[in-house]
Amino acid sequence: MNKSVEIGHHTSQQYNHELEDVRNLLLQMGGLVESQLAKALKALLEHDSELGEEVAFSDYKVNQLEVEIDEQCARIIARRQPAASDLRLLLSIIKSITDLERIGDEAEKIARHAIRTNDLNSGKLNASLRHLGDHVREILRESLDAMARMDSPQALRVARSDSQIDQEFDLLSRQLLTHMMEDPRTIQDSLNVTWCARSLERIGDHCKNICEYVIYFVEGKDIRHINLSRQAGKEIAASQTAPETVPQRLPAGLDPDPDSIQS
């Protein structure tokens, strides 16, 4: 069972609406990025340069959403002076949209390669790239889903599975190297595929970051840069079984300074 995300608990209806709005914009941005990635991969694998161009020229929409969400978050912090979980929510959103925007950038890069890459000339390479692409799309969908539901156990699962993406990327890199050495005429196209694979691997990294922000919001724990160890999983699992004991709290030291409380 997940901790509830208490948006809509303020006595000010206006404040509730503001938080809901910014969260909806975040989900909208996530949906847009997901669709950009799906189209970019389709363009690459089906040699559809027109679709590639469509993706490349739509990236500005992702960027607009990033700036809009950033401004709304800053405005809410300035006006509402949120404490505890609301502040964590807003800071998580501010961090997450940077990663979403960069996923959009990577999708654009894949789309630009789709515009120039000819046939991959190798069914095996094509299949490996499709496999990696499908896996990364799945990870992105699960990350967005964890974010939408602020589901920290799912976020932890997804964050941990990023290492599989890295392994698949390494495998594909080795295949590409062999391909290039066997037939140096394929170097240019193989390099294009290599860049696309690298973009996919980076999207996996950004998904992991987003999941870590979800965990920071829900658990009040910053798990970046620590191994996603069993211990982290145990702690999150333990907190899920006793949701009533977990108030909307800030991590140690994030409580308001008694000297500055203005109520």
Added chain:
Amino acid sequence: MNKSVEIGHHTSQQYNHELEDVRNLLLQMGGLVESQLAKALKALLEHDSELGEEVAFSDYKVNQLEVEIDEQCARIIARRQPAASDLRLLLSIIKSITDLERIGDEAEKIARHAIRTNDLNSGKLNASLRHLGDHVREILRESLDAMARMDSPQALRVARSDSQIDQEFDLLSRQLLTHMMEDPRTIQDSLNVTWCARSLERIGDHCKNICEYVIYFVEGKDIRHINLSRQAGKEIAASQTAPETVPQRLPAGLDPDPDSIQS
């Protein structure tokens, strides 16, 4: 003349210290990242795998600083409920450290390549890589300098010069491609150099992001995703000549909600 950065203007000495502390940590993180990059490049160009290992195993220090700064910023926002320029400062720092941390990651990647790469076997490639590396180090130093002095005209200059890095990267990529096609036995090493060049190009992108956050803080303008046009330059130049007309203000809409002012 630059707008002054009014840290230290609060009646609460403790609050002033908190802002100074977080800014000092930010500069410390910048210095560490700069040194990591310099060492990683030295390790790569001088085939010093021991130095490469030193860099790779020091990345945790950058990560620790990121988490520490993030926590301090969140704590200050929660306790002090900063308005206007203080909030912009804190949000700029929160964004900048993500880029600094990723510059650290790229330096680590270069260091790891330094551990595995043999001789580049080409003086020309080596020279191009050194040139790109020197240029990126310069851009990083100028970005950190703009950040330390919160100097928006310099930040704009640096952000604009990122396109030169992109051009140098393209040139080096073409050289590498020719090198690989001429002698397929060099493919593996050339790919390693390609990855390092790509890391340098990305560091340039992160520097540009940091400069944009400096401009956001000083000018209250979000210039991401708009071309760094002459207009942006003119506006910044105009604001520099009339510093007395620029109060420590938030952009339109960021003023506190009259309903929620608690004083």
